[in-house]
Amino acid sequence: MAQTATLLKVLISSKQLEFEAERSDILNIMKSLPLLAADAAEEWSPEREPIEDVSVREARGCSIYIGLFGCIYSHPTVLEYEAAAQNPYREMLVYVRDCPHRDESLAAFLEKMKDPQNGHTLVTYRDWQSVRSRLEKHLWDAVGRMVEHLLRLGHPPVAMGSGGAMERRWQHEKQNLIDLGLPADRESAVQFAERLKQQMPP
Numbered sequence: 001m002a003q004t005a006t007l008l009k010v011l012i013s014s015k016q017l018e019f020e021a022e023r024s025d026i027l028n029i030m031k032s033l034p035l036l037a038a039d040a041a042e043e044w045s046p047e048r049e050p051i052e053d054v055s056v057r058e059a060r061g062c063s064i065y066i067g068l069f070g071c072i073y074s075h076p077t078v079l080e081y082e083a084a085a086q087n088p089y090r091e092m093l094v095y096v097r098d099c100p101h102r103d104e105s106l107a108a109f110l111e112k113m114k115d116p117q118n119g120h121t122l123v124t125y126r127d128w129q130s131v132r133s134r135l136e137k138h139l140w141d142a143v144g145r146m147v148e149h150l151l152r153l154g155h156p157p158v159a160m161g162s163g164g165a166m167e168r169r170w171q172h173e174k175q176n177l178i179d180l181g182l183p184a185d186r187e188s189a190v191q192f193a194e195r196l197k198q199q200m201p202p
Contacts, residue, residue: 010064011058089177096122
């Protein structure tokens with residue numbers, strides 16, 4: 001069960017050796033961002049359970065997902081993406097580096113991911129610096145969308161009776177937001193949303 005969070009956890013997902021420089025850079029960028037906490041495998045404590053189980057658990061528990069994809073197919077990275085994408089309210093920021101010889105399995109996976117109905121922020125790039133300059137904005141845009149969802153959580157629908165369709169939809173949305181680590185009760189949700197709005201750049 002997700003707990004009320006004071007930080008929004010941002011999972012950095014990729015094949016580690018292929019994106020070592022990018023991952024390090026994202027971690028450095030995020031050190032100065034309030035209310036956001038980077039979650040990267042480099043910083044995970046050793047676990048007895050298989051690493052793939054740990055990565056899936058972390059993906060299901062993050063608020064925002066950052067995925068980096070390039071030339072090499074990585075099964076753990078795909079599992080993290082699939083686990084994160086199960087929650088329709090999780091913000092998915094995906095960065096695909098150009099590659100002249102991309103693994104066929106990865107190419108097929110990326111084609112499915114590019115479906116605009118997924119609602120992801122998806123950027124294809126050659127030079128990481130071109131992405132770096134936009135990453136912080138992408139993160140705060142994602143936070144802004146989460147604030148909007150969170151504020152709606154504070155205003156349940158007025159239904160004719162309990163158990164109606166509108167109430168069920170609201171309860172489902174509420175549970176999805178709670179699973180992202182957001183506050184569960186209405187008062188805390190509104191307070192947390194206001195705190196996020198104050199920290200976001202104008």
